[in-house]
Amino acid sequence: MVNFISKSKQGTEKMLNFVVGCSFHGACKAKLTMQTVLFHSTIFGPIRSRRLGVSLGINLTPDDGKVCTFDCLYCEAGFNAQGPGTTGFPTRERVAWLLESRLKNMNEAGEPLDVITFSGNGEPTLHPEFPGVIDDTIALRDRYYPGAKVSVLSNSTRIDREDVCDALRKVDNNILKLDSALTPTIRMIDRPTSPSFTAERLVPLLEKFKGQCVIQTMFLRGEHDGCMIDNTLPVEIEALVAAYRRIEPREIMIYSIDRKTPEEKLEKVPSDELHEIGERIAVATGIPVSVA
Numbered sequence: 147m148v149n150f151i152s153k154s155k156q157g158t159e160k161m162l163n164f165v166v167g168c169s170f171h172g173a174c175k176a177k178l179t180m181q182t183v184l185f186h187s188t189i190f191g192p193i194r195s196r197r198l199g200v201s202l203g204i205n206l207t208p209d210d211g212k213v214c215t216f217d218c219l220y221c222e223a224g225f226n227a228q229g230p231g232t233t234g235f236p237t238r239e240r241v242a243w244l245l246e247s248r249l250k251n252m253n254e255a256g257e258p259l260d261v262i263t264f265s266g267n268g269e270p271t272l273h274p275e276f277p278g279v280i281d282d283t284i285a286l287r288d289r290y291y292p293g294a295k296v297s298v299l300s301n302s303t304r305i306d307r308e309d310v311c312d313a314l315r316k317v318d319n320n321i322l323k324l325d326s327a328l329t330p331t332i333r334m335i336d337r338p339t340s341p342s343f344t345a346e347r348l349v350p351l352l353e354k355f356k357g358q359c360v361i362q363t364m365f366l367r368g369e370h371d372g373c374m375i376d377n378t379l380p381v382e383i384e385a386l387v388a389a390y391r392r393i394e395p396r397e398i399m400i401y402s403i404d405r406k407t408p409e410e411k412l413e414k415v416p417s418d419e420l421h422e423i424g425e426r427i428a429v430a431t432g433i434p435v436s437v438a
């Protein structure tokens with residue numbers, strides 16, 4: 147039995163219990179306690195983001211579970227094993243209605259807003275009406291906060307779809323994940339649910355944005371199921387630099403762990419080391435690097 151403690155941004159806390167098999171120890175059942183954070187609403191915040199400023203969040207995935215095409219060891223929403231919950235995806239109409247209500251109230255109260263950010267309990271582009279939601283959001287942003295940006299944090303797994311790419315091209319900050327340019331490392335850290343997801347297929351798809359994207363890379367070290375993980379090694383940085391050069395994003399955003407992770411044997415890369423890595427990448431690529 148695994149005990150997942152789910153803690154909402156609003157401060158409520160609940161315990162989720164379920165059984166998982168431990169792949170390292172075969173049939174044995176691991177007894178672990180993991181801290182996870184779910185957003186229990188479609189619109190959340192505004193919150194002050196270290197990367198984005200005053201940010202109003204949109205969670206397009208269910209608000210009582212997680213739905214993602216990755217199952218990252220560091221995911222703040224916890225492992226996919228917790229299940230998708232019961233509420234399902236919010237409809238396009240409901241997202242627009244909720245967003246308009248919030249923006250109108252904030253505007254009338256004179257509250258500032260820098261960015262509307264799609265993130266939440268999973269991968270936002272999985273929403274069946276993602277392109278329509280983006281159109282609605284841009285229209286509402288233009289009406290209530292024309293100076294604010296629209297950002298999407300995506301794990302890049304759905305950019306083989308033309309409608310998803312078209313929608314991502316419309317937003318101000320199309321922030322796409324690339325944690326490693328080496329498939330075995332992606333498999334260890336991000337754990338894609340599709341066996342056909344590889345770095346070799348991903349990088350050419352990222353190139354198609356022709357620079358109209360920001361690449362986000364999480365650096366970490368640690369252990370999972372008896373395997374050592376370290377995407378700060380020279381071989382990793384070399385592969386990432388080669389990929390960044392091909393993709394030519396307008397910016398590279400690097401960061402490390404900030405909160406508790408479902409795999410507790412992960413280590414944060416210290417800030418000074420992260421800055422050194424950022425400098426090396428900026429020099430090697432000529433692309434601006436921000437370190438969060």
Ligand code: SF4
Nearest residue numbers: 214216218221268301
């Ligand atoms: S892509 Fe994002 S939401 Fe999905 S598992 Fe990774 S960190 Fe979590």
